[in-house]
Amino acid sequence: MTSSAPQDPPHADVQNGGAPGGPRVGLFVTCLVDLFRPSVGFASVKLMEDAGCTVEVPAAQTCCGQPAFNSGDRDDTRAIAASVIRAFEGFDYVVAPSGSCAGMLKKHYVELFEDDPAMKARAEAFSVRVFELVSFLTDVLGVSAVEARFDGTATYHDSCSGLRELGIQSQPRKLLATVDGLELTEMRDSDVCCGFGGTFCVKYPDISNKIVGEKTRTIADTGADLLLAGDLGCLMNMAGKLKREGATIEARHVAEVLAGITNQPAIGGGRR
Template sequence: MTRNVALFVTCLVDIMRPRIGFAAIRALEAAGCEVVVPQGQTCCGQPALNSGDRDHAVALAKQTIAALEPYEAIVVPSGSCAGTIRCHYPELFEQDATWLPRAQAVAAKTFEVMAYLDEVCGWKPDGVRLPATATYHDSCSGLRELGIKAQPRRLLNAIDGLSMSPLSGAETCCGFGGTFCVKYPAISNAIVGEKAAAIDATGANLLLAGDLGCLMNMAGKLHRDGSKVRAFHAIELIAGMGDGPAIGEEA
Protein backbone atom coordinates (compact mmCIF):
# COMPACT_ATOMS: atom_id res chain seq x y z
CA MET A 1 0.00 0.00 0.00
CA THR A 2 1.39 3.39 -1.00
CA ARG A 3 1.28 5.98 1.77
CA ASN A 4 1.04 9.62 0.77
CA VAL A 5 3.06 11.77 3.15
CA ALA A 6 4.07 15.42 3.39
CA LEU A 7 7.61 16.15 4.50
CA PHE A 8 7.86 19.11 6.87
CA VAL A 9 11.51 19.94 6.28
CA THR A 10 12.12 22.31 9.27
CA CYS A 11 14.03 25.59 9.19
CA LEU A 12 17.38 24.27 10.38
CA VAL A 13 17.40 21.40 7.90
CA ASP A 14 16.43 23.69 5.04
CA ILE A 15 19.09 26.28 5.86
CA MET A 16 21.91 24.31 7.47
CA ARG A 17 21.71 20.66 6.39
CA PRO A 18 19.38 20.01 3.41
CA ARG A 19 20.80 16.51 2.94
CA ILE A 20 18.78 15.44 6.00
CA GLY A 21 15.63 16.29 4.06
CA PHE A 22 16.85 14.36 1.04
CA ALA A 23 17.77 11.41 3.29
CA ALA A 24 14.27 11.45 4.78
CA ILE A 25 12.75 11.38 1.30
CA ARG A 26 15.01 8.52 0.24
CA ALA A 27 14.12 6.42 3.27
CA LEU A 28 10.40 7.16 3.01
CA GLU A 29 10.35 6.25 -0.67
CA ALA A 30 12.24 3.03 0.07
CA ALA A 31 9.49 2.27 2.61
CA GLY A 32 6.85 2.63 -0.12
CA CYS A 33 5.74 6.19 0.52
CA GLU A 34 4.93 8.88 -2.02
CA VAL A 35 6.48 12.06 -0.64
CA VAL A 36 5.38 15.64 -1.22
CA VAL A 37 7.18 18.72 0.11
CA PRO A 38 4.44 21.36 0.60
CA GLN A 39 5.55 24.73 -0.73
CA GLY A 40 3.64 26.76 1.85
CA GLN A 41 5.65 25.54 4.82
CA THR A 42 7.92 27.87 6.79
CA CYS A 43 8.82 27.79 10.51
CA CYS A 44 6.58 25.75 12.81
CA GLY A 45 6.72 28.59 15.37
CA GLN A 46 8.71 26.74 18.01
CA PRO A 47 11.29 29.53 18.67
CA ALA A 48 8.52 32.10 19.14
CA LEU A 49 6.55 29.73 21.36
CA ASN A 50 9.58 28.94 23.53
CA SER A 51 10.35 32.64 23.87
CA GLY A 52 6.84 33.57 24.99
CA ASP A 53 5.89 35.33 21.75
CA ARG A 54 2.45 33.78 21.55
CA ASP A 55 1.10 36.05 18.80
CA HIS A 56 3.81 35.10 16.32
CA ALA A 57 3.63 31.43 17.38
CA VAL A 58 -0.10 31.40 16.63
CA ALA A 59 0.38 33.10 13.25
CA LEU A 60 3.05 30.59 12.21
CA ALA A 61 0.98 27.68 13.51
CA LYS A 62 -2.01 28.78 11.42
CA GLN A 63 0.18 29.03 8.32
CA THR A 64 1.65 25.59 8.98
CA ILE A 65 -1.72 23.97 9.62
CA ALA A 66 -3.13 25.38 6.38
CA ALA A 67 -0.12 24.09 4.43
CA LEU A 68 -0.19 20.58 5.93
CA GLU A 69 -3.83 19.69 6.52
CA PRO A 70 -4.55 18.39 2.97
CA TYR A 71 -2.13 15.47 3.41
CA GLU A 72 -2.63 11.96 4.72
CA ALA A 73 0.37 12.15 7.06
CA ILE A 74 3.03 14.69 7.97
CA VAL A 75 6.55 13.42 8.61
CA VAL A 76 9.25 15.54 10.27
CA PRO A 77 13.02 14.87 10.62
CA SER A 78 13.04 16.57 14.02
CA GLY A 79 11.57 15.49 17.33
CA SER A 80 11.30 19.08 18.55
CA CYS A 81 9.40 20.39 15.51
CA ALA A 82 7.20 17.29 15.38
CA GLY A 83 6.56 17.73 19.09
CA THR A 84 5.57 21.35 18.58
CA ILE A 85 2.99 20.43 15.96
CA ARG A 86 1.72 17.30 17.66
CA CYS A 87 1.70 18.41 21.30
CA HIS A 88 1.63 22.20 21.40
CA TYR A 89 -0.55 23.26 18.48
CA PRO A 90 -3.73 21.96 20.18
CA GLU A 91 -2.69 23.83 23.34
CA LEU A 92 -2.24 27.07 21.39
CA PHE A 93 -5.80 26.90 20.06
CA GLU A 94 -7.63 25.39 23.04
CA GLN A 95 -9.81 28.53 23.31
CA ASP A 96 -10.37 28.88 19.55
CA ALA A 97 -13.38 26.88 18.36
CA THR A 98 -12.48 27.40 14.70
CA TRP A 99 -8.80 26.50 14.76
CA LEU A 100 -8.73 23.87 17.52
CA PRO A 101 -10.23 21.03 15.42
CA ARG A 102 -7.89 21.90 12.55
CA ALA A 103 -4.89 21.88 14.91
CA GLN A 104 -5.98 18.58 16.44
CA ALA A 105 -6.43 16.97 13.02
CA VAL A 106 -2.94 17.99 11.87
CA ALA A 107 -1.42 17.01 15.22
CA ALA A 108 -2.93 13.54 15.05
CA LYS A 109 -1.26 12.75 11.72
CA THR A 110 2.17 14.26 12.45
CA PHE A 111 5.08 11.89 13.08
CA GLU A 112 8.84 12.10 13.62
CA VAL A 113 10.42 10.42 10.58
CA MET A 114 12.12 7.48 12.32
CA ALA A 115 9.04 6.72 14.40
CA TYR A 116 6.96 6.78 11.23
CA LEU A 117 9.30 4.41 9.37
CA ASP A 118 9.45 2.01 12.31
CA GLU A 119 5.95 2.10 13.78
CA VAL A 120 3.71 2.94 10.84
CA CYS A 121 5.61 1.48 7.89
CA GLY A 122 7.23 -1.42 9.75
CA TRP A 123 10.28 -0.82 7.55
CA LYS A 124 13.98 -1.48 8.03
CA PRO A 125 16.88 -0.40 5.79
CA ASP A 126 17.90 -3.17 3.41
CA GLY A 127 21.30 -3.38 1.79
CA VAL A 128 22.76 -0.49 3.78
CA ARG A 129 26.29 -1.09 5.03
CA LEU A 130 28.52 1.15 7.12
CA PRO A 131 31.45 -0.34 9.09
CA ALA A 132 31.59 2.02 12.06
CA THR A 133 30.84 2.40 15.75
CA ALA A 134 28.18 4.94 16.68
CA THR A 135 26.63 6.31 19.82
CA TYR A 136 23.16 7.85 20.09
CA HIS A 137 21.92 10.94 21.95
CA ASP A 138 18.20 11.07 22.79
CA SER A 139 16.99 14.62 22.14
CA CYS A 140 14.75 16.05 24.84
CA SER A 141 11.61 16.86 22.85
CA GLY A 142 11.59 13.66 20.82
CA LEU A 143 12.13 11.53 23.91
CA ARG A 144 9.84 13.27 26.36
CA GLU A 145 7.06 14.56 24.11
CA LEU A 146 6.91 11.79 21.51
CA GLY A 147 8.45 8.75 23.20
CA ILE A 148 11.19 8.32 20.61
CA LYS A 149 13.78 5.96 22.04
CA ALA A 150 13.70 2.44 20.63
CA GLN A 151 12.55 3.33 17.10
CA PRO A 152 15.81 4.85 15.77
CA ARG A 153 17.84 2.13 17.43
CA ARG A 154 15.79 -0.59 15.74
CA LEU A 155 16.42 1.04 12.36
CA LEU A 156 20.13 1.57 13.04
CA ASN A 157 20.57 -2.03 14.20
CA ALA A 158 19.54 -3.15 10.71
CA ILE A 159 22.56 -1.41 9.12
CA ASP A 160 25.20 -3.97 8.24
CA GLY A 161 28.56 -3.33 9.93
CA LEU A 162 27.30 -0.63 12.30
CA SER A 163 27.78 -1.30 16.00
CA MET A 164 26.22 0.83 18.71
CA SER A 165 28.11 1.94 21.82
CA PRO A 166 25.89 3.06 24.74
CA LEU A 167 26.18 6.70 25.75
CA SER A 168 26.25 7.50 29.47
CA GLY A 169 23.56 10.10 30.08
CA ALA A 170 22.03 9.56 26.63
CA GLU A 171 18.77 11.09 27.88
CA THR A 172 20.45 14.15 29.42
CA CYS A 173 20.04 17.51 27.65
CA CYS A 174 22.92 18.56 25.40
CA GLY A 175 22.53 22.22 26.38
CA PHE A 176 21.07 23.44 23.09
CA GLY A 177 17.46 23.94 24.11
CA GLY A 178 16.54 26.13 21.13
CA THR A 179 16.96 29.71 22.31
CA PHE A 180 18.36 28.54 25.67
CA CYS A 181 21.89 28.33 24.25
CA VAL A 182 21.61 31.97 23.12
CA LYS A 183 20.11 33.31 26.35
CA TYR A 184 22.39 31.34 28.69
CA PRO A 185 25.59 30.56 26.74
CA ALA A 186 27.78 29.84 29.77
CA ILE A 187 25.33 27.31 31.19
CA SER A 188 24.79 25.79 27.75
CA ASN A 189 28.53 25.40 27.21
CA ALA A 190 28.96 23.70 30.59
CA ILE A 191 26.18 21.24 29.78
CA VAL A 192 27.48 20.41 26.32
CA GLY A 193 30.99 20.07 27.75
CA GLU A 194 29.81 17.21 29.95
CA LYS A 195 27.96 15.69 27.00
CA ALA A 196 31.03 15.88 24.73
CA ALA A 197 33.18 14.14 27.35
CA ALA A 198 30.61 11.34 27.64
CA ILE A 199 30.50 10.97 23.84
CA ASP A 200 34.29 10.67 23.61
CA ALA A 201 34.27 8.11 26.43
CA THR A 202 32.12 5.73 24.35
CA GLY A 203 34.96 5.12 21.89
CA ALA A 204 32.52 5.65 19.02
CA ASN A 205 33.60 7.44 15.87
CA LEU A 206 30.06 8.60 14.99
CA LEU A 207 27.54 10.61 17.01
CA LEU A 208 23.91 10.21 15.99
CA ALA A 209 20.69 11.93 17.04
CA GLY A 210 17.31 12.94 15.62
CA ASP A 211 17.47 16.74 15.97
CA LEU A 212 19.83 18.91 13.97
CA GLY A 213 19.99 21.66 16.60
CA CYS A 214 21.29 19.22 19.21
CA LEU A 215 23.72 17.74 16.71
CA MET A 216 25.11 21.13 15.72
CA ASN A 217 25.60 22.04 19.37
CA MET A 218 27.39 18.79 20.22
CA ALA A 219 29.40 18.68 16.99
CA GLY A 220 30.61 22.23 17.57
CA LYS A 221 31.81 21.42 21.08
CA LEU A 222 33.47 18.18 19.97
CA HIS A 223 35.30 20.07 17.23
CA ARG A 224 36.45 22.82 19.60
CA ASP A 225 37.76 20.16 21.97
CA GLY A 226 39.73 18.47 19.18
CA SER A 227 37.60 15.32 19.11
CA LYS A 228 37.57 13.13 15.99
CA VAL A 229 33.93 12.05 16.50
CA ARG A 230 31.78 12.95 13.48
CA ALA A 231 28.11 13.85 13.82
CA PHE A 232 25.20 12.79 11.59
CA HIS A 233 21.43 12.83 11.78
CA ALA A 234 20.48 9.17 12.19
CA ILE A 235 18.22 9.28 9.12
CA GLU A 236 21.29 9.95 6.97
CA LEU A 237 22.78 6.59 7.93
CA ILE A 238 19.43 4.83 7.70
CA ALA A 239 18.99 6.15 4.15
CA GLY A 240 22.48 4.98 3.16
CA MET A 241 23.97 8.50 3.13
CA GLY A 242 26.44 8.06 5.99
CA ASP A 243 29.48 8.28 3.71
CA GLY A 244 29.08 12.02 3.06
CA PRO A 245 30.38 15.03 4.98
CA ALA A 246 29.52 15.11 8.67
CA ILE A 247 27.76 18.04 10.32
CA GLY A 248 30.18 20.93 10.34
CA GLU A 249 32.27 19.49 7.49
CA GLU A 250 30.23 20.86 4.61
CA ALA A 251 32.17 23.01 2.13
Protein backbone atom coordinates (compact mmCIF):
# COMPACT_ATOMS: atom_id res chain seq x y z
CA MET A 1 0.00 0.00 0.00
CA THR A 2 1.23 3.50 -0.78
CA SER A 3 0.26 6.62 1.09
CA SER A 4 -0.54 9.97 -0.45
CA ALA A 5 2.17 12.49 0.33
CA PRO A 6 1.17 15.12 2.86
CA GLN A 7 1.00 18.68 1.66
CA ASP A 8 2.81 21.69 3.11
CA PRO A 9 2.21 22.08 6.86
CA PRO A 10 -0.26 24.63 8.20
CA HIS A 11 1.13 27.41 10.39
CA ALA A 12 1.22 26.55 14.07
CA ASP A 13 -1.54 28.16 16.10
CA VAL A 14 0.67 28.87 19.12
CA GLN A 15 4.05 30.55 19.09
CA ASN A 16 5.98 31.37 22.21
CA GLY A 17 9.04 33.41 23.00
CA GLY A 18 12.63 32.45 22.57
CA ALA A 19 15.94 33.81 21.46
CA PRO A 20 15.98 35.39 17.99
CA GLY A 21 17.96 33.11 15.74
CA GLY A 22 17.67 30.17 18.14
CA PRO A 23 16.37 26.77 17.07
CA ARG A 24 12.73 26.65 15.97
CA VAL A 25 11.19 23.71 17.78
CA GLY A 26 7.84 22.00 17.21
CA LEU A 27 6.52 20.60 20.50
CA PHE A 28 4.85 17.21 20.10
CA VAL A 29 2.57 17.46 23.12
CA THR A 30 1.47 13.76 23.29
CA CYS A 31 -2.07 12.54 23.94
CA LEU A 32 -1.65 11.90 27.65
CA VAL A 33 -0.11 15.31 28.32
CA ASP A 34 -2.86 17.02 26.35
CA LEU A 35 -5.68 15.13 28.06
CA PHE A 36 -4.38 14.57 31.59
CA ARG A 37 -1.33 16.71 32.42
CA PRO A 38 -1.02 19.95 30.42
CA SER A 39 1.47 21.27 32.97
CA VAL A 40 4.06 18.94 31.41
CA GLY A 41 3.60 20.73 28.11
CA PHE A 42 4.00 24.16 29.74
CA ALA A 43 7.10 22.92 31.59
CA SER A 44 8.56 21.64 28.32
CA VAL A 45 8.03 25.00 26.64
CA LYS A 46 9.66 26.84 29.55
CA LEU A 47 12.72 24.60 29.58
CA MET A 48 13.30 24.99 25.85
CA GLU A 49 12.65 28.73 25.85
CA ASP A 50 15.08 29.15 28.74
CA ALA A 51 17.63 27.35 26.55
CA GLY A 52 17.10 29.83 23.71
CA CYS A 53 14.58 28.02 21.51
CA THR A 54 11.51 29.39 19.80
CA VAL A 55 8.76 26.87 20.53
CA GLU A 56 5.61 26.32 18.52
CA VAL A 57 2.73 23.90 19.01
CA PRO A 58 1.23 22.84 15.67
CA ALA A 59 -2.56 22.66 15.89
CA ALA A 60 -2.74 19.81 13.38
CA GLN A 61 -0.73 17.32 15.45
CA THR A 62 -2.38 14.08 16.52
CA CYS A 63 -1.46 10.88 18.33
CA CYS A 64 1.93 9.46 17.37
CA GLY A 65 0.15 6.29 16.22
CA GLN A 66 1.80 3.91 18.68
CA PRO A 67 -1.44 2.25 19.93
CA ALA A 68 -2.43 1.38 16.37
CA PHE A 69 1.13 0.33 15.50
CA ASN A 70 1.40 -1.99 18.51
CA SER A 71 -1.98 -3.51 17.64
CA GLY A 72 -0.89 -4.35 14.09
CA ASP A 73 -3.02 -1.73 12.35
CA ARG A 74 -0.48 -0.55 9.79
CA ASP A 75 -2.96 1.26 7.51
CA ASP A 76 -4.17 3.64 10.20
CA THR A 77 -0.65 4.04 11.57
CA ARG A 78 0.60 5.14 8.15
CA ALA A 79 -2.19 7.69 7.88
CA ILE A 80 -1.39 9.03 11.34
CA ALA A 81 2.34 9.17 10.60
CA ALA A 82 1.76 11.07 7.36
CA SER A 83 -0.37 13.60 9.25
CA VAL A 84 2.27 14.08 11.95
CA ILE A 85 5.06 14.49 9.40
CA ARG A 86 2.99 17.11 7.58
CA ALA A 87 2.32 19.05 10.79
CA PHE A 88 5.97 19.23 11.78
CA GLU A 89 7.79 19.78 8.52
CA GLY A 90 9.69 23.05 8.51
CA PHE A 91 10.86 22.89 12.13
CA ASP A 92 14.51 22.58 13.06
CA TYR A 93 13.62 20.02 15.71
CA VAL A 94 10.61 18.03 16.90
CA VAL A 95 10.63 17.46 20.66
CA ALA A 96 8.34 15.30 22.81
CA PRO A 97 8.22 15.05 26.63
CA SER A 98 7.97 11.27 26.29
CA GLY A 99 10.52 8.63 25.39
CA SER A 100 7.70 6.37 24.23
CA CYS A 101 6.21 8.81 21.73
CA ALA A 102 9.62 10.12 20.66
CA GLY A 103 10.74 6.54 20.08
CA MET A 104 7.74 5.91 17.85
CA LEU A 105 8.37 9.07 15.83
CA LYS A 106 12.12 8.56 15.53
CA LYS A 107 12.48 4.80 15.21
CA HIS A 108 9.36 3.44 13.53
CA TYR A 109 7.97 5.96 11.06
CA VAL A 110 10.48 5.14 8.33
CA GLU A 111 9.59 1.44 8.27
CA LEU A 112 5.94 2.30 7.67
CA PHE A 113 6.75 3.65 4.21
CA GLU A 114 9.06 1.00 2.78
CA ASP A 115 6.77 0.71 -0.27
CA ASP A 116 6.52 4.48 -0.81
CA PRO A 117 9.95 5.99 -1.65
CA ALA A 118 8.76 9.61 -1.57
CA MET A 119 7.14 9.28 1.83
CA LYS A 120 10.03 7.21 3.14
CA ALA A 121 12.39 10.06 2.29
CA ARG A 122 10.16 12.53 4.12
CA ALA A 123 9.94 10.18 7.12
CA GLU A 124 13.73 9.88 7.20
CA ALA A 125 14.18 13.66 7.11
CA PHE A 126 11.58 13.95 9.88
CA SER A 127 12.97 11.23 12.14
CA VAL A 128 16.49 12.66 12.40
CA ARG A 129 15.02 15.88 13.85
CA VAL A 130 13.04 14.10 16.61
CA PHE A 131 14.24 14.08 20.21
CA GLU A 132 12.90 13.35 23.68
CA LEU A 133 12.80 16.51 25.79
CA VAL A 134 15.55 15.93 28.37
CA SER A 135 17.85 14.34 25.81
CA PHE A 136 17.30 17.35 23.56
CA LEU A 137 18.20 19.76 26.35
CA THR A 138 21.39 17.97 27.33
CA ASP A 139 22.63 16.23 24.18
CA VAL A 140 21.62 18.80 21.54
CA LEU A 141 21.45 22.15 23.33
CA GLY A 142 24.20 21.42 25.84
CA VAL A 143 22.16 22.39 28.91
CA SER A 144 24.07 21.30 32.00
CA ALA A 145 22.01 22.91 34.79
CA VAL A 146 18.57 24.34 35.52
CA GLU A 147 17.35 27.07 37.82
CA ALA A 148 14.73 25.31 39.93
CA ARG A 149 14.07 24.28 43.50
CA PHE A 150 12.27 21.30 44.99
CA ASP A 151 12.70 20.39 48.64
CA GLY A 152 12.48 16.65 49.09
CA THR A 153 13.87 13.24 48.23
CA ALA A 154 13.08 11.75 44.83
CA THR A 155 13.68 8.49 42.99
CA TYR A 156 13.75 8.07 39.21
CA HIS A 157 12.17 5.38 37.01
CA ASP A 158 13.80 4.70 33.64
CA SER A 159 10.97 4.18 31.17
CA CYS A 160 11.50 1.32 28.73
CA SER A 161 11.24 3.14 25.39
CA GLY A 162 13.33 6.10 26.46
CA LEU A 163 16.04 3.88 27.88
CA ARG A 164 16.17 1.12 25.29
CA GLU A 165 15.25 2.95 22.10
CA LEU A 166 16.78 6.37 22.78
CA GLY A 167 19.51 5.77 25.37
CA ILE A 168 18.03 8.11 27.97
CA GLN A 169 19.41 7.39 31.44
CA SER A 170 22.15 9.77 32.58
CA GLN A 171 20.56 12.90 31.06
CA PRO A 172 17.68 13.40 33.54
CA ARG A 173 19.93 12.60 36.47
CA LYS A 174 22.47 15.16 35.29
CA LEU A 175 19.87 17.94 35.34
CA LEU A 176 18.12 16.76 38.51
CA ALA A 177 21.45 17.01 40.33
CA THR A 178 21.31 20.77 39.77
CA VAL A 179 17.84 21.28 41.31
CA ASP A 180 18.26 23.08 44.63
CA GLY A 181 16.92 21.16 47.63
CA LEU A 182 16.40 17.88 45.73
CA GLU A 183 18.08 14.68 46.88
CA LEU A 184 17.98 11.82 44.35
CA THR A 185 17.89 8.29 45.75
CA GLU A 186 18.23 5.47 43.24
CA MET A 187 15.75 2.62 43.40
CA ARG A 188 16.68 -0.99 42.87
CA ASP A 189 15.97 -2.11 39.28
CA SER A 190 15.16 1.39 38.12
CA ASP A 191 15.37 0.13 34.53
CA VAL A 192 12.74 -2.60 34.98
CA CYS A 193 9.35 -2.10 33.30
CA CYS A 194 6.50 -0.64 35.34
CA GLY A 195 3.94 -2.86 33.61
CA PHE A 196 2.16 -0.16 31.61
CA GLY A 197 3.45 -0.89 28.13
CA GLY A 198 0.68 1.01 26.34
CA THR A 199 -1.85 -1.56 25.14
CA PHE A 200 -0.04 -4.29 27.12
CA CYS A 201 -1.77 -3.27 30.35
CA VAL A 202 -5.14 -3.56 28.62
CA LYS A 203 -4.44 -6.92 26.96
CA TYR A 204 -2.79 -8.50 30.02
CA PRO A 205 -4.11 -6.68 33.10
CA ASP A 206 -3.19 -9.39 35.62
CA ILE A 207 0.42 -9.55 34.45
CA SER A 208 0.59 -5.77 34.30
CA ASN A 209 -0.71 -5.46 37.86
CA LYS A 210 1.89 -7.92 39.14
CA ILE A 211 4.69 -6.03 37.42
CA VAL A 212 3.61 -2.64 38.75
CA GLY A 213 3.22 -4.14 42.22
CA GLU A 214 6.88 -5.18 42.14
CA LYS A 215 7.81 -1.71 40.94
CA THR A 216 5.94 0.12 43.71
CA ARG A 217 7.72 -2.03 46.29
CA THR A 218 11.10 -0.95 44.97
CA ILE A 219 9.91 2.67 44.94
CA ALA A 220 8.75 2.47 48.56
CA ASP A 221 12.02 0.83 49.62
CA THR A 222 13.93 3.99 48.70
CA GLY A 223 12.10 6.05 51.32
CA ALA A 224 11.68 8.81 48.72
CA ASP A 225 8.86 11.35 48.89
CA LEU A 226 8.63 11.75 45.14
CA LEU A 227 8.64 9.47 42.08
CA LEU A 228 9.92 10.97 38.83
CA ALA A 229 9.97 9.67 35.26
CA GLY A 230 9.93 10.98 31.72
CA ASP A 231 6.81 9.21 30.46
CA LEU A 232 3.34 10.11 31.64
CA GLY A 233 1.89 6.66 30.89
CA CYS A 234 4.38 5.03 33.25
CA LEU A 235 3.80 7.71 35.87
CA MET A 236 0.01 7.35 35.77
CA ASN A 237 0.33 3.58 36.09
CA MET A 238 2.71 3.73 39.05
CA ALA A 239 0.90 6.64 40.72
CA GLY A 240 -2.40 4.77 40.48
CA LYS A 241 -0.94 1.66 42.07
CA LEU A 242 0.74 3.66 44.83
CA LYS A 243 -2.54 5.37 45.61
CA ARG A 244 -4.47 2.09 45.72
CA GLU A 245 -1.85 0.75 48.12
CA GLY A 246 -2.29 3.77 50.39
CA ALA A 247 1.23 5.11 49.83
CA THR A 248 1.92 8.80 50.33
CA ILE A 249 4.63 8.97 47.64
CA GLU A 250 3.82 11.61 45.02
CA ALA A 251 4.52 11.27 41.30
CA ARG A 252 5.52 13.99 38.85
CA HIS A 253 6.94 14.25 35.36
CA VAL A 254 10.63 15.15 35.43
CA ALA A 255 10.00 18.23 33.25
CA GLU A 256 7.78 19.78 35.94
CA VAL A 257 10.53 19.61 38.56
CA LEU A 258 13.25 20.78 36.17
CA ALA A 259 11.11 23.76 35.13
CA GLY A 260 10.05 24.59 38.69
CA ILE A 261 6.37 24.11 37.80
CA THR A 262 5.20 22.12 40.82
CA ASN A 263 2.36 24.21 42.20
CA GLN A 264 -0.31 21.85 40.87
CA PRO A 265 -1.30 18.59 42.62
CA ALA A 266 0.87 15.54 41.96
CA ILE A 267 -0.31 13.02 39.39
CA GLY A 268 -3.47 11.38 40.67
CA GLY A 269 -3.55 13.78 43.61
CA GLY A 270 -6.80 15.53 42.74
CA ARG A 271 -7.49 19.22 43.01
CA ARG A 272 -6.33 21.36 45.90
